[in-house]
Amino acid sequence: MRIVSLLPAATDIVAELGLADRLVGRTHECDWPPRAVASVPVVTGADLDQETLSSREISDAVGGSAHSGSSLYTLDTEVLAALRPDVVLTQDLCDVCAVSYERVSRTVRLLDAGTRVLSLEPRTLDDVLDCLVTVGTVLGVRESAELRRAELRARLERVRERTAGRQRPRVVAIEWLDPLWPAGHWVPEQIAAAGGEPLLAAPGEHTAPMTWDAVRAARPEVLLVLPCGFPPERTLRETDLLTRLPGWSELPAVRAGRVWVLDGPAYFNRPGPRVVRGAEVLAHVLHGVRAGTAVTPAEARPFR
Numbered sequence: 001m002r003i004v005s006l007l008p009a010a011t012d013i014v015a016e017l018g019l020a021d022r023l024v025g026r027t028h029e030c031d032w033p034p035r036a037v038a039s040v041p042v043v044t045g046a047d048l049d050q051e052t053l054s055s056r057e058i059s060d061a062v063g064g065s066a067h068s069g070s071s072l073y074t075l076d077t078e079v080l081a082a083l084r085p086d087v088v089l090t091q092d093l094c095d096v097c098a099v100s101y102e103r104v105s106r107t108v109r110l111l112d113a114g115t116r117v118l119s120l121e122p123r124t125l126d127d128v129l130d131c132l133v134t135v136g137t138v139l140g141v142r143e144s145a146e147l148r149r150a151e152l153r154a155r156l157e158r159v160r161e162r163t164a165g166r167q168r169p170r171v172v173a174i175e176w177l178d179p180l181w182p183a184g185h186w187v188p189e190q191i192a193a194a195g196g197e198p199l200l201a202a203p204g205e206h207t208a209p210m211t212w213d214a215v216r217a218a219r220p221e222v223l224l225v226l227p228c229g230f231p232p233e234r235t236l237r238e239t240d241l242l243t244r245l246p247g248w249s250e251l252p253a254v255r256a257g258r259v260w261v262l263d264g265p266a267y268f269n270r271p272g273p274r275v276v277r278g279a280e281v282l283a284h285v286l287h288g289v290r291a292g293t294a295v296t297p298a299e300a301r302p303f304r
Contacts, residue, residue, distance in 0.1 A: 001019075001022055001086045001087060001139060001140065002022065002024045002083065002084060002085045002086045002087075003019065003022045003023050003024065003025075003085060003086070003087050003088075003089065003139070004023070004024060004025035004026070004043065004080065004083060004085040004087070004088045004089070005023060005025070005026050005027065005030060005088075005089045006026075006027055006043070006044065006075075006088060006089060006090040006091075007027065007089055007090055007091045007120065008027060008029050008030045008031070008032070008265070008270050008272070009091075009120070009128075009131075009270040009271045009272035010089035010090070010091070010120060010135065010272070011023065011026055011027075011030040011032065011037060011089075011272075012032055012270065012272030012273055012274060013089075013131060013132055013135050013272055013273060014089070014135070014139075015032065015033050015036055015037075016132065016148055016272075016273045017132065017135065017136050017139065017141055017144065017145055017148065018141075018144070019139055019141065020033065020036035020037065021036075022139070023036075023037065023040045024040065024041065024083045024084075024085060025040065025041050025042075025043045025079070025080065025083045025085060026040045026041070026042060026043070027042065027043070027044040027073070028042050028044050028045055028046065029044075029046075029229075029265075032266070032274070041079060041083065043075060043076050043079050043080050043083070044073050044074060044075055044076070045073065045074040045076070046073055046074070054178070054238065055176060055177045055178040055227070055238055055241065056178040056179075085115050086114075086115060086116065087115070087116050087117075087118060087138060087139065088115055088116070088117045088118070089118050089120065089135065090117060090118070090119050090120070091119055091120050091121060116138065118134070118135065118138055120134070120135070120271070122185075122186070122271040123185050123186070123204040123206070124185070124186055124189060124203055124204045125156070125186045125189040125190070125193070125203075125275065127186070127204075127271070128186055128271045128272065128273075128275055129149045129152055129153060129273070129276075130149070131271065131272075132145045132148055132149045132152075132273065133145045133146055133149055136148075148273070152273055152276045155276050155279075155280070155291075155292065156193055156276055156279055158291055158292075159193050159194055159279045159280055159282075159283050159291040159292075160193050160195075162283055162287075162289045162290075162291045163193075163194055163195030163283050163286070163287050163289055163291075164195070166195050166287050168195055168196055168197045169195075169196050169197065169221040169222045169258075169286055170196075170197050170199055170218065170219065170220050170221045170222070170252075171191050171196040171197060171198055171199060171220055171221070171222045171223075171224060171286070172199050172200055172215055172218055172220035172222075172223050172224070172253075173187050173188075173191065173198070173201070173224040173226060173268075174223065174224065174225050174226065174227070174242075175187070175207070175226060175227060175228050175264070175268075175269070176209075176227055176228060177225075177227055177235075177238055177241045177242065178238070178241050179209040179210075180209060180210050180211070180212060180215065181207060181208075181209050181210065182200040182201040182207045182210050183201060183207070183224075183226060183268065184201040184202070184204070184205040184206055184207035185203075185204060185205065185206065185271070186203070186204075186271065186275055187201070187226075187268055188201050188202060188203045188205070189203045190268065190275060190278050190279045190282055191224075191282060191286075193279045193282075194279050194280075194282030194283040194285075194286050194287070194291075195283065195286050195287050195289075196222065196282065196286045199218045199220055200214060200215070200218055212245050212246070212247075215251075216247050216250075216251065219251070219252050220251065220252065220253045221252050221253055221256065221258060222253050222258045222259075222260070222285070222286060223251065223253040223254070223258070223259040223260070223303075224260055224262055224282075224285070225242070225259065225260065225261045225262065225303060226261075226262040226263070226264035226268045226269070227264055228264055228265075228269040229264070229265055229269065230264060230265070231263055231264075231265060231266075232261045232262070232263055232298070232301060235261050235264075236261060239303065239304075257302065259302070259303035260285050260300050260301065260302060260303060261300070261301050261302075261303050262278075262281065262285075262299070262300050263298065263299050263300070266278075266299070267281055267299065277292065277299075279291075280292035280293075280295070281295050281299050281300050284300065285300050
């Protein structure tokens with residue numbers, strides 16, 4: 001079976017199912033596992049250069065009329081056609097996170113090659129793990145997919161057990177810096193599983209921008225900074241967007257030195273199996289508890 005993944009989280013799922021060798025196409029953002037995807041042809045591009053634009057400039061471009069109702073990503077239809085995929089994995093959850101489902105479906109119809117398009121739309125942790133079975137069923141490995149889901153659920157339960165009975169700190173997770181945006185969907189559940197009390201977003205919620213006053217009023221004891229699509233190094237280039245805000249130094253989290261920069265794309269922004277690792281990372285961040293392999297500075301580092 002020939003698979004094209006137009007969503008980094010879907011690529012993670014394919015790799016988790018042991019089918020990375022069936023990938024014949026991927027997005028320019030699919031980066032895990034590195035060795036498995038490095039040689040897979042890229043079929044997408046981006047209209048925006050996130051390395052040169054500020055968070056505000058990226059946000060303005062996303063909200064501008066040029067991208068209203070359309071994805072920010074380009075799709076090389078000629079390359080896609082040449083790859084002759086049996087299955088194309090995509091999403092219809094966020095129009096600025098990957099190539100839009102509508103565009104993919106339209107393109108595949110034009111190919112007229114019997115290609116199946118599978119759209120993944122998880123909003124909760126259970127949804128994310130269930131996607132393993134959804135994809136595994138289509139790819140013919142349902143039994144092993146159910147096994148992997150059970151293993152990931154067991155890891156999540158271990159996180160809950162290791163943090164049970166501890167005082168639950170009040171936590172705000174920030175998914176974008178300018179404008180400020182709280183992390184929703186599965187992130188509140190990751191926080192709760194790791195022994196925290198998530199603030200300003202509910203499980204499964206598709207959030208909207210928030211004011212700085214809302215953050216100050218919430219008085220978080222822990223602040224998680226995990227911008228969508230930004231690795232920690234990129235996030236650290238814009239820390240002044242937070243530190244210059246009025247009352248920053250008065251936040252309980254800041255006063256206690258409990259502000260953390262996390263690897264959002266790897267463990268929090270993408271609805272793939274590595275969200276379980278994200279919960280393990282948070283167990284370390286919130287309680288100093290080890291619930292898996294040791295957490296590295298690349299995964300979580302104190303905000304400086």
